[in-house]
Amino acid sequence: MVCGIGCLGLTQDAYLLRCVRDIFTHYLHRFPVKTIRNYTTTFHPFLATLHGEVRLPVLEELRKVFLEVVRDNYLARRNISPLHLQVALSLLTELLQRNTMDWLEILSCSLLLPLLELLLTLEEQTTKRLATDLLQKVLQEAEDQGVPSRRVLVDQLRELVGRHMSWSSGRLFRVLRVVAVLHRPLLLEALPHVTRAVTRTEEKRGTGLDHTLRQGYQALLSSLGMTTPGETVQQE
Known part of the structure; x- marks a missing residue:
């Protein structure tokens, strides 16, 4: 029915x-x-819908709408049932595993x-694991396939840092350390934006060095194998 519409x-x-x-x-x-x-395996009906035998422009539009729905009504909603969110995360991972090149760029960009913002807030362990598994799949495929471009990924990390450094730096640095493990070259390229966000936040507060920010920043550097903020890092 969805394909027909x-x-x-x-x-x-x-x-x-x-x-x-x-x-x-x-x-x-x-x-x-x-x-x-x-002995019978049944798959979510949307797996067939989003790979239906319709014209490619129709399929691309359906996929775009589907990802918008997932973003607005699942990932961005803070009062959603964990079980509902788990289904959405599992479905995204399954779609990416089935047809990586069909989904990688549009899913990464959308x-x-x-x-990443969802991971800032998650506490329930099963949901957090599923979200981390999806993030790992996206970043590993992005590194292997070169899609989307590194610039697109860095821009999204820059936006994340800009939104959350001032108000939830502890959670932010925790998520950035996960990214550093999953895709080190990406985090290295985004690191100047993180550095500027730390100093800019301290300047806005006007209280000098913020020890909490600096501890989180130093932990991030350590996860990258850097010992001091001024150390020169070879880009991979």
């Missing part, structure tokens, strides 16, 4: 677009991503920043 032209009809968004929103979490019973 998509063929009618979502970009030209706001009502059709709203219908597709509603279908994705209300049914995404109602099915497990994969179940195995009596969801990397919301995923």
Whole structure:
């Protein structure tokens, strides 16, 4: 049904677009991503929908709408059920594993920043593990495939740092250390933005060196194998 509606032209009809968004929103979490019973494996119906036998422009538009729904109604919502969020994260990982090149660039550009911001707030261990697994898959594939460009990824890290250095630096540095483990060259390239954000935050506060910020920053440098802020790092 979703593919049929998509063929009618979502970009030209706001009502059709709203219908597709509603279908994705209300049914995404109602099915497990994969179940195995009596030797029969059943997959989430959206796995077929998002790889349907329709024209590529229609499929690309459906995927774009789907990722917008995941971003707005799952990753960015702070009062969502952990079980619903777990289904969304598992479905994204399954989509990326099935057709990496179809999803890697659009998923990275649309969801990397919301995923990183989600990791700032997660405490429930199962959901955090699923989110970290998805982040690992995205960053490893991005490093292996060179898609999207390093600049795009650095820009998203810069945005993350700019938004959260002042108010949640402890959580921010924790997430950045995870990124450093998963994709060291990316974090090295983004490090000047982190350094500037630390000094800019201290300047705005007007209280001199902030020991909490400096401890988090030093822990990040240590995770990169650097011992002092001024150490020269060879880009990989």
